[in-house]
Amino acid sequence: MKALMSVAALMGAAGILLLAAMTVGIVPSNTVRLIEGYMPVQVIAELTLFVAGFTGLSYMMSAMGMAFPRFWQGILFWAFLLIYLKFRIYPPIPFSVRAMYGTISLVAIFMWVSANEEDWKKFKQPIMNVLDAKTGGTKALRIGYLVIIPLLIGGFSYNAMVPKSEEPIELRTVHPAPPASTKVHGKTYTLQTSQNPYRVNPEGKYDQEYSNANIVEQGMGRLMKPNANPWDKDAQGYLKYVREGGEIFYQNCHFCHGDNLNGRGLHAFAFNPIPANFTDPGTIAQLQETFIFWRVSKGGIGLPNEGFPWASVMPPWEQHLTVDEIWKVVLFEYWHTGYYPRTWD
Amino acid sequence: MKKEGEAKVEKGRDVYYKTEGIVVGAPAPKTVDGPRDYPRYNFESRVLLWFANQQHLYYGSFVLAVPIFCMVIEFMGVVTKDKAMAKRYDQLAYDFIKISLTAYSLTAILGGILIFTFLTLYPAFFGYLSGIFRPVMHIYALMFVAESGTLYIYYYGWDKMRDGFLKWIHLSMSVILNVIGTLLMFLANSWIGFMMSPAGVDEQGRYLGNIWHVIHTALWNPLNVHRILGNMAFGGGVVAAYAAYKFLASKTDEDRAHYDWMGYIAMALGVAFLIPLPFAGYWLMREVYAYRQQMGITLMGGLLAWLFIIQATMIGILFLSTNYYLWQALGRMRGAEKYQRYIKYLVFVLCCGYLVFITPHTIVMTPAELKAMGGQQHPVLGNYGVMSAKNGGINVIITTTILSFVWYMRGNKVSTVSWSKFGNIFMGVFFACAYVNIIWLAIYGYYIPANVRVGLSVPQVATTLSCLFFMFPLNAAMMKGAKQMGAIEWGKISVRSQYALIMLATAFTWMMGLMGYIRSSVRLFWHVNEIMRDNSPWAYTHTVGFAANMISFNVLFFWVSILFVFWLGSLGMKKAPVEAKAGVPGGAPQPAGGH
Numbered sequence: 001m002k003a004l005m006s007v008a009a010l011m012g013a014a015g016i017l018l019l020a021a022m023t024v025g026i027v028p029s030n031t032v033r034l035i036e037g038y039m040p041v042q043v044i045a046e047l048t049l050f051v052a053g054f055t056g057l058s059y060m061m062s063a064m065g066m067a068f069p070r071f072w073q074g075i076l077f078w079a080f081l082l083i084y085l086k087f088r089i090y091p092p093i094p095f096s097v098r099a100m101y102g103t104i105s106l107v108a109i110f111m112w113v114s115a116n117e118e119d120w121k122k123f124k125q126p127i128m129n130v131l132d133a134k135t136g137g138t139k140a141l142r143i144g145y146l147v148i149i150p151l152l153i154g155g156f157s158y159n160a161m162v163p164k165s166e167e168p169i170e171l172r173t174v175h176p177a178p179p180a181s182t183k184v185h186g187k188t189y190t191l192q193t194s195q196n197p198y199r200v201n202p203e204g205k206y207d208q209e210y211s212n213a214n215i216v217e218q219g220m221g222r223l224m225k226p227n228a229n230p231w232d233k234d235a236q237g238y239l240k241y242v243r244e245g246g247e248i249f250y251q252n253c254h255f256c257h258g259d260n261l262n263g264r265g266l267h268a269f270a271f272n273p274i275p276a277n278f279t280d281p282g283t284i285a286q287l288q289e290t291f292i293f294w295r296v297s298k299g300g301i302g303l304p305n306e307g308f309p310w311a312s313v314m315p316p317w318e319q320h321l322t323v324d325e326i327w328k329v330v331l332f333e334y335w336h337t338g339y340y341p342r343t344w345d
Numbered sequence: 346m347k348k349e350g351e352a353k354v355e356k357g358r359d360v361y362y363k364t365e366g367i368v369v370g371a372p373a374p375k376t377v378d379g380p381r382d383y384p385r386y387n388f389e390s391r392v393l394l395w396f397a398n399q400q401h402l403y404y405g406s407f408v409l410a411v412p413i414f415c416m417v418i419e420f421m422g423v424v425t426k427d428k429a430m431a432k433r434y435d436q437l438a439y440d441f442i443k444i445s446l447t448a449y450s451l452t453a454i455l456g457g458i459l460i461f462t463f464l465t466l467y468p469a470f471f472g473y474l475s476g477i478f479r480p481v482m483h484i485y486a487l488m489f490v491a492e493s494g495t496l497y498i499y500y501y502g503w504d505k506m507r508d509g510f511l512k513w514i515h516l517s518m519s520v521i522l523n524v525i526g527t528l529l530m531f532l533a534n535s536w537i538g539f540m541m542s543p544a545g546v547d548e549q550g551r552y553l554g555n556i557w558h559v560i561h562t563a564l565w566n567p568l569n570v571h572r573i574l575g576n577m578a579f580g581g582g583v584v585a586a587y588a589a590y591k592f593l594a595s596k597t598d599e600d601r602a603h604y605d606w607m608g609y610i611a612m613a614l615g616v617a618f619l620i621p622l623p624f625a626g627y628w629l630m631r632e633v634y635a636y637r638q639q640m641g642i643t644l645m646g647g648l649l650a651w652l653f654i655i656q657a658t659m660i661g662i663l664f665l666s667t668n669y670y671l672w673q674a675l676g677r678m679r680g681a682e683k684y685q686r687y688i689k690y691l692v693f694v695l696c697c698g699y700l701v702f703i704t705p706h707t708i709v710m711t712p713a714e715l716k717a718m719g720g721q722q723h724p725v726l727g728n729y730g731v732m733s734a735k736n737g738g739i740n741v742i743i744t745t746t747i748l749s750f751v752w753y754m755r756g757n758k759v760s761t762v763s764w765s766k767f768g769n770i771f772m773g774v775f776f777a778c779a780y781v782n783i784i785w786l787a788i789y790g791y792y793i794p795a796n797v798r799v800g801l802s803v804p805q806v807a808t809t810l811s812c813l814f815f816m817f818p819l820n821a822a823m824m825k826g827a828k829q830m831g832a833i834e835w836g837k838i839s840v841r842s843q844y845a846l847i848m849l850a851t852a853f854t855w856m857m858g859l860m861g862y863i864r865s866s867v868r869l870f871w872h873v874n875e876i877m878r879d880n881s882p883w884a885y886t887h888t889v890g891f892a893a894n895m896i897s898f899n900v901l902f903f904w905v906s907i908l909f910v911f912w913l914g915s916l917g918m919k920k921a922p923v924e925a926k927a928g929v930p931g932g933a934p935q936p937a938g939g940h
Contacts, residue, residue: 171709177642282731
């Protein structure tokens with residue numbers, strides 16, 4: 001047990017030092033990189049390692065007779081989490097989410113330090129000491145708090161109430177509910193039931209399983225599957241349509257959506273928000289193919305009322321492309337990202 | 346040549362079942378904003394209706410849930426061999442029904458207020474709805490009479506039917522009472538089911554003569570299941586809060602012991618129904634998506650998505666409060682210290698599950714933050730914000746809650762069965778595998794088609810429920826004849842635990858208000874979805890802030906009024922015999938679910 005805790009303590013100490021050095025810039029901030037595609041799991045794994053490390057450190061310090069007070073353990077761990085969320089994760093997390101995470105971590109820390117009477121007593125002892133103010137130091141602290149706390153509350157209140165010229169916070173509806181049907185080039189498409197006419201098997205029948213088997217591999221690299229190269233001159237059927245969709249994409253869409261479909265095209269950063277990142281699992285992977293068809297056809301101007309604040313400059317592509325071309329582009333987007341369109345069966 | 350009578354028969358096509366039927370009703374009225382269809386006070390009618398409806402629902406849920414508790418607790422009293430314990434259970438059940446009785450009158454009064462509000466402010470809509478449901482309106486009223494009659498006999502006959510065969514008759518009456526109550530709720534649910542997913546009418550809203558189609562709409566069954574579970578969890582929360590309040594106000598150890606025990610029983614019953622509740626909610630949402638994709642997207646990804654984040658936050662609070670209470674409850678057991686040192690790891694696991702569960706897909710941010718983030722999708726948060734991760738998050742939370750329960754149930758005991766070592770290892774491995782499976786499936790969900798991903802929730806839920814259904818009995822078997830390290834010292838629990846119970850109840854109440862609002866507002870500008878349009882000036886969706894304030898007001902009003910009900914109940918409270926109230930040395934009460 002002791003050996004295990006020693007390893008954890010070493011890990012914790014090394015982790016804290018490394019994080020601190022990366023935060024202040026002594027060590028390059030990309031020394032331990034968060035790898036795109038693995039970041040969500042990596043973040044939780046890192047936090048788990050830190051918790052193990054802190055537990056080991058606490059254990060070792062207690063074993064050496066230098067027990068770290070529970071009060072400071074709680075406060076410092078919370079501070080650590082806030083710093084981690086603010087500086088470790090890139091791109092920066094918006095304040096609203098950090099506030100949610102920070103509040104929950106604070107509640108979690110309270111639950112930890114008050115889980116049993118002994119711990120709770122240890123934790124609140126310094127607070128009680130200041131409230132009781134039996135020594136000169138605690139007396140001074142109490143007076144200090146008496147002055148500082150109202151000032152802080154007043155400051156926060158003032159800051160909250162003072163008129164600001166900042167842009168207001170926006171609650172953008174990323175995927176507004178689509179209409180039941182949409183009319184493109186004079187034909188009405190029911191979004192619940194329409195299908196991409198180019199998602200077909202060699203027999204020419206609609207076959208999502210077949211097309212799913214021929215999309216690129218997900219994960220790093222997004223490699224094409226053997227014998228599923230749309231740019232092979234002999235490619236027929238589904239793969240041929242993917243190629244045609246790709247040609248249309250690179251003639252029309254990639255300037256904004258990027259040649260990797262990650263929303264970082266040549267003109268992307270002229271817009272705020274930048275165009276949709278199709279490689280993110282929260283975009284086309286969550287949606288029916290007909291939803292994309294509708295969005296591409298109608299563009300930003302065709303967003304419904306609930307698409308507030310309508311922050312999209314995508315043109316209504318029905319004015320520039322035929323229905324077939326739109327379906328082929330959609331086909332290509334799913335093929336290239338390695339995602340499957342959502343279905344409900 | 347057709348006869349005159351035949352020529353008048355007009356057929357219509359059911360909007361949902363697609364069957365043909367003879368039109369026997371008038372079309373849904375096309376309302377116009379004015380005193381005829383929308384008479385009003387100088388106030389937003391929708392808000393008045395919201396208030397009346399919500400209060401009626403709170404009380405309705407409470408009075409439907411409490412008799413189920415009474416049935417369970419009375420049954421436990423009847424089958425318990427320990428006489429003193431039997432008396433305590435019986436007294437507890439009686440205390441519950443007494444509270445329920447006062448609340449029952451208030452429910453009926455609030456129901457009346459609700460109907461008057463409908464008639465006064467939405468006469469056209471109410472006229473249409475009551476026309477559609479005419480065949481069952483009086484059945485509903487008669488069932489209410491039956492419910493009242495059974496309840497009064499059940500309550501006033503308590504002492505008369507105290508012993509022997511009569512006690513079983515009395516217990517059977519609680520079953521009848523609950524059957525009637527549940528059917529009443531199903532009927533009421535059919536109205537909201539019809540408003541969301543109408544059936545049994547044609548496109549113009551004309552009734553086609555089949556009342557079963559009108560009742561049995563696409564969302565009726567999932568709504569029924571969700572509401573039964575929700576009512577039970579809510580009822581447990583309210584009773585637990587009542588016990589917590591009485592505990593905190595108690596002046597003697599004896600009273601503290603009694604209310605500590607009462608709070609524990611109510612919490613355990615409530616949580617027993619809370620655990621399957623997210624799965625029932627998941628089924629409901631799945632059916633909503635299957636019924637109308639737009640409705641599903643409006644709820645989960647569009648206009649109302651942020652309300653779902655608030656809902657996730659409330660669900661998290663419920664589970665956190667439950668776990669915290671259980672950890673505090675370990676403190677009243679001698680010998681449970683060995684588990685307390687590991688609580689920090691449970692906190693961490695719970696916290697990770699919770700953070701993933703509440704991560705929004707639609708993030709609130711300033712345009713500057715949006716720019717700094719480099720697009721709407723964050724590479725970390727974007728992954729936590731979708732269903733695959735959230736399923737993992739909630740299942741981790743529930744599995745951890747089950748683990749906390751297992752720890753609590755073995756807190757002061759040491760297994761003496763010959764296979765205890767093997768049993769402990771098996772349980773440890775089982776839980777570890779469950780966590781690995783849930784997390785692995787949550788990650789795997791990103792690499793498969795969405796329709797398969799939705800199906801992944803089945804093995805995840807199965808994993809969680811396996812922990813519940815296999816580990817609880819296994820633990821009970823291991824703890825049979827176990828060595829007691831010390832008694833459960835009822836009343837020796839921290840006051841923090843009682844605040845956790847109050848938090849639990851408040852979160853339940855708030856969440857009920859929130860979910861009711863979400864369910865109702867997903868119809869957007871329809872009184873009856875796609876059949877009868879809301880043409881009042883209030884056919885828009887409230888802002889999140891307004892809705893939150895309104896829900897908070899409803900919660901506050903409910904709690905103030907229920908405190909009054911509790912006070913009324915306490916005026917005539919039958920004093921429990923002293924020996925029945927006192928803690929039983931060495932004989933800890935057994936919670937439902939087999940402690």
